[in-house]
Amino acid sequence: MTENSIVPSGAGQPTAKPRVAVLFGGRSSEHAVSCVTAAGVLDAIDRDKYDVVPIGIARNGQWSIVSEDPHAWSLRATSLPEVLPGKEAVVIAARDAGQELVAHAPGEEPRSLGAVDVVLPLLHGPFGEDGTLQGMLEMADIRYVGAGVLASAVGMDKHYMKVVFEAAGLTVGPYEVITDRQWQRDPEAALTRAAALELPLFVKPARAGSSMGITRVTDPAQLPAAIEAARAHDPKVVVEAGITGREIEVAVLQGRGFAEPRTSQPGEIAVQPGAHQWYDFEAKYVDGAAAQLSCPADLPAEAIDEVRSLAARAFDAVGAEGLSRVDFFYTPDGALIVNEINTMPGFTPVSMYPQMWAKSGMPYTELIDELIQLALERPTGLR
Numbered sequence: 001m002t003e004n005s006i007v008p009s010g011a012g013q014p015t016a017k018p019r020v021a022v023l024f025g026g027r028s029s030e031h032a033v034s035c036v037t038a039a040g041v042l043d044a045i046d047r048d049k050y051d052v053v054p055i056g057i058a059r060n061g062q063w064s065i066v067s068e069d070p071h072a073w074s075l076r077a078t079s080l081p082e083v084l085p086g087k088e089a090v091v092i093a094a095r096d097a098g099q100e101l102v103a104h105a106p107g108e109e110p111r112s113l114g115a116v117d118v119v120l121p122l123l124h125g126p127f128g129e130d131g132t133l134q135g136m137l138e139m140a141d142i143r144y145v146g147a148g149v150l151a152s153a154v155g156m157d158k159h160y161m162k163v164v165f166e167a168a169g170l171t172v173g174p175y176e177v178i179t180d181r182q183w184q185r186d187p188e189a190a191l192t193r194a195a196a197l198e199l200p201l202f203v204k205p206a207r208a209g210s211s212m213g214i215t216r217v218t219d220p221a222q223l224p225a226a227i228e229a230a231r232a233h234d235p236k237v238v239v240e241a242g243i244t245g246r247e248i249e250v251a252v253l254q255g256r257g258f259a260e261p262r263t264s265q266p267g268e269i270a271v272q273p274g275a276h277q278w279y280d281f282e283a284k285y286v287d288g289a290a291a292q293l294s295c296p297a298d299l300p301a302e303a304i305d306e307v308r309s310l311a312a313r314a315f316d317a318v319g320a321e322g323l324s325r326v327d328f329f330y331t332p333d334g335a336l337i338v339n340e341i342n343t344m345p346g347f348t349p350v351s352m353y354p355q356m357w358a359k360s361g362m363p364y365t366e367l368i369d370e371l372i373q374l375a376l377e378r379p380t381g382l383r
């Protein structure tokens with residue numbers, strides 16, 4: 001579809017099918033990953049049930065109507081997909097009669113692109129997965145898929161996520177936080193705190209994803225450079241003691257109505273020994289053979305029950321809605337340590353979250369449908 005083929009339906013006029021704004025790209029370093037997710041969703045979403053409006057967010061933050069051809073956004077051998085700013089900027093405006101998409105071109109009158117019933121934000125990282133977009137959508141009183149403002153913000157922040165998990169009785173590994181102020185004021189004190197953790201260390205930007213900005217440190221002399229590498233993504237840094245354990249993940253889906261969260265069969269990510277020592281960016285996206293994903297993970301029955309129940313607890317602890325993937329380390333002595341929650345996990349058809357649901361009986365197209373239905377069923381505002 002081109003820009004011109006969108007038929008304005010008029011704000012608030014009920015459309016036959018719910019009109020879904022699929023939002024992707026964005027301002028974070030995970031821009032390209034978000035585009036690849038959009039390729040999968042645009043390909044699989046049930047068009048007999050939904051009208052789809054693809055909205056790309058360029059790196060400068062501009063929204064525009066973009067191609068709905070999945071091939072425009074899929075991963076190519078030579079280049080990463082990218083949303084470029086369009087001629088017209090698009091905004092979502094709240095009106096008495098409902099929510100409306102409005103296009104603005106310089107020097108021209110704003111133009112209505114019709115009503116929108118629900119937003120499907122396929123955005124990873126800051127300014128998309130961290131509550132900022134969710135706040136904007138709340139302001140416009142529009143329904144959207146996934147976690148709300150607080151849960152998104154907590155789930156994005158590897159520091160506060162641990163604070164919340166600990167308060168809910170979940171086990172997290174040893175860690176230290178280095179804020180920008182602490183680092184600027186007294187880097188030696190920060191280094192001393194970090195170096196007291198057991199090696200190897202994982203030095204991470206507090207609010208990033210896709211393993212970007214993370215360094216595995218085996219010698220304290222590498223710490224300053226690792227901290228600076230993390231700070232290139234976020235002025236707040238989290239330093240963690242390395243955990244020895246298998247990486248086990250669970251996909252969580254909000255229950256319908258007032259039901260408990262649903263959990264998938266657990267999956268496992270096994271990084272093949274060799275080029276990658278941990279699940280870094282290359283192992284995730286570039287080197288297809290680097291990591292083996294399996295579901296269900298080969299675990300004792302009690303561990304499966306436990307990890308699923310811990311994942312549901314983690315989901316509720318941050319107050320998540322819609323979907324989340326909860327990632328654990330399963331240690332050789334059988335402990336389950338929470339690594340993180342992702343409120344907008346990788347969502348291509350081959351990503352862990354959809355794969356775990358497919359293996360648990362819910363194929364990709366049905367999963368997308370279920371997420372949109374959950375968003376349509378949920379009231380806007382405080383809940």
Ligand SMILES: Nc1ncnc2c1ncn2[C@@H]1O[C@H](COP(=O)(O)OP(=O)(O)O)[C@@H](O)[C@H]1O
Nearest residue numbers: 202208209210211212240241242243278279340
């Ligand atoms: N404390 C840790 N101990 C062992 N491995 C870790 C630790 N933290 C991260 N890793 C490795 O780094 C990967 C990425 O870290 P993670 O915290 O999940 O960041 P991201 O949000 O970028 O996915 C993990 O999947 C795991 O392989």
Ligand SMILES: [Mg+2]
Nearest residue numbers: 210211327340
């Ligand atoms: Mg991770």
